[in-house]
Amino acid sequence: MSSSNIRRSMPLFSIGIVMQLTELSARQIRYYEEHQLITPMRTDGNRRLFSLNDIDRLLEIKDLLEQGVNLAGIKKLLFVNQVEQVPNEPIQKSEEIKKDLSDGELRKLLKSELLHGGRHRTTLRQGDMSRFFH
Amino acid sequence: MSSSNIRRSMPLFSIGIVMQLTELSARQIRYYEEHQLITPMRTDGNRRLFSLNDIDRLLEIKDLLEQGVNLAGIKKLLFVNQVEQVPNEPIQKSEEIKKDLSDGELRKLLKSELLHGGRHRTTLRQGDMSRFFH
DNA sequence: AATCAATGTTATGTTTTCTAACATGGAATT
DNA sequence: AATTCCATGTTAGAAAACATAACATTGATT
Numbered sequence A, B: 001m002s003s004s005n006i007r008r009s010m011p012l013f014s015i016g017i018v019m020q021l022t023e024l025s026a027r028q029i030r031y032y033e034e035h036q037l038i039t040p041m042r043t044d045g046n047r048r049l050f051s052l053n054d055i056d057r058l059l060e061i062k063d064l065l066e067q068g069v070n071l072a073g074i075k076k077l078l079f080v081n082q083v084e085q086v087p088n089e090p091i092q093k094s095e096e097i098k099k100d101l102s103d104g105e106l107r108k109l110l111k112s113e114l115l116h117g118g119r120h121r122t123t124l125r126q127g128d129m130s131r132f133f134h
Numbered sequence C: 001a002a003t004c005a006a007t008g009t010t011a012t013g014t015t016t017t018c019t020a021a022c023a024t025g026g027a028a029t030t
Numbered sequence D: 001a002a003t004t005c006c007a008t009g010t011t012a013g014a015a016a017a018c019a020t021a022a023c024a025t026t027g028a029t030t
Helices: A003-008 A015-022 A026-034 A052-066 A071-088 A103-116 A128-133 B003-008 B015-022 B026-034 B052-066 B071-088 B103-116 B128-133
Strands: none
Touching (some): A015 A052, A052 A071, B015 B026, B052 B071
């Protein structure tokens, strides 16, 4: 897991913000979760918290729906993207230990990642973002 | 206003998330706002929404407080940072029109900025972020 | 001892989000 | 044409998160 991926998978956004950013209704977002197209984190009080990756995926879902793909198809598409991507990932150095980090360490790391911002992209579906520039 | 600055000034985060990221109490955050060290946006329902810049500033406030600077001093410091930084900004091209954008256009832009991620930094206090890597 | 700055704590009200149920419109199927 | 199904809207009621405001506390300064 690259630092960028860590940053992009941080649960940060309430559903209200995600609604604005994606222009999806709460109903739609929850429905997609219900069908396991996204799996946002939850707070202790059971509120959803979305990551940048979640938002990314929601926008892709929206895009595919507008192209006529149904949820079943989208689910498959998202899934093949994941499995076909794994082999392309460079073998990670042993430095990048995946071993359990303490909560404190993780929080510190995530903080610095977030605030340092992303300078290199390791996104799966590269080029997809072009559709936001119309 | 660079695209990065737009992205970093987007009101996105609830106070709960900001508490976690900064390890400040709600009381502290509100107190700093009360003394006009930050001015987070509000939702229609009056909930605070913080930007990355707000979080950045909160962390700087926290840092300065730990160094013994009081709020009055911090206020001055933040202010001189702002005024001394303006001349360093390159003159913006006339392409970068500041004219009013429609809400829709702005939202699209912000969305793409957010999701595209920051690749170049135009931060004011550069180097400050190093303190997050201990 | 009194004051002040920064923060904690508590009370009370409002906003946001939650789940669950039912409704609807359009497409596909029978 | 009637039915079914998918995706979404709408509503109700409960709980979480957040708002302001007031009072308490702690440590430093006067």
